[in-house]
Amino acid sequence: MATVHTSRFGTLEVKDDRFLHFPDGLLGFPNLRRYVLIDYKDTPLKWLQSADDPDVAFIVADPKSVVGDRPITLGGDVVQFLRIEREDDLAVLLVLRVEDGKVVPNINGPLAINSSRMMGVQAVLDRA
Amino acid sequence: MLVLTRKSEEAIQIGDGITVTVLEIRGNQARLGITAPPGVRIYRGEIYEKVRAENIGSSGLSPEDFARMKERLR
Numbered sequence: 565m566a567t568v569h570t571s572r573f574g575t576l577e578v579k580d581d582r583f584l585h586f587p588d589g590l591l592g593f594p595n596l597r598r599y600v601l602i603d604y605k606d607t608p609l610k611w612l613q614s615a616d617d618p619d620v621a622f623i624v625a626d627p628k629s630v631v632g633d634r635p636i637t638l639g640g641d642v643v644q645f646l647r648i649e650r651e652d653d654l655a656v657l658l659v660l661r662v663e664d665g666k667v668v669p670n671i672n673g674p675l676a677i678n679s680s681r682m683m684g685v686q687a688v689l690d691r692a
Numbered sequence: 693m694l695v696l697t698r699k700s701e702e703a704i705q706i707g708d709g710i711t712v713t714v715l716e717i718r719g720n721q722a723r724l725g726i727t728a729p730p731g732v733r734i735y736r737g738e739i740y741e742k743v744r745a746e747n748i749g750s751s752g753l754s755p756e757d758f759a760r761m762k763e764r765l766r
Contacts, residue, residue, distance in 0.1 A: 588733075590747050591740065591743045592751075609761055609762055609765065621753075622747075622750050622751060622753075623753050623761060625765070641731075645731060660761060661749055661753065662757055662761065666764070667765060670750065672742055672743050672746075686747075688739055689739075690736060690739055
């Protein structure tokens with residue numbers, strides 16, 4: 565167990581194997597490499613809370629719940645970086661924000677996660 | 693910033709692993725060829741900047757924003 569301090573959720577006790585590692589961080593946050601995913605039963609939305617900066621947390625969701633069946637094509641570089649061996653290990657999350665009252669996904673920068681290694685990377689897609 | 697002038701087919705070597713070659717210059721466009729070790733991720737500058745700026749704008753949302761989004765996605 566490890567203690568994570570957050571400005572939104574107080575202090576969290578997190579099992580060591582629940583940390584998500586982003587070796588390169590997210591774009592703009594290269595030094596924040598450990599995150600905790602907080603999910604809920606009644607919404608597809610999740611918080612991706614930095615374990616290293618109490619103030620940094622992103623609202624994220626499964627693409628299906630935000631953009632429907634619009635496909636998100638990740639490059640081979642991402643699959644290689646995450647060392648994906650089985651397709652089932654790959655999960656994708658979109659970072660969301662609110663703009664003019666609308667939910668807007670960061671469609672060019674999906675988060676790709678290898679759920680068996682608990683490792684992630686932010687992809688950068690030219691076309692999305 | 694280091695500024696170098698290169699002609700078509702000339703290259704720039706960055707460290708031991710990265711080579712950027714000017715393949716073709718036409719009008720105001722330059723075609724570049726890049727070789728880099730696996731794991732070095734290469735992006736168009738403006739897309740990188742867009743994703744970065746959007747991340748920064750999304751990093752400080754509140755539980756109230758979350759609740760509002762949850763309503764919208766219902």
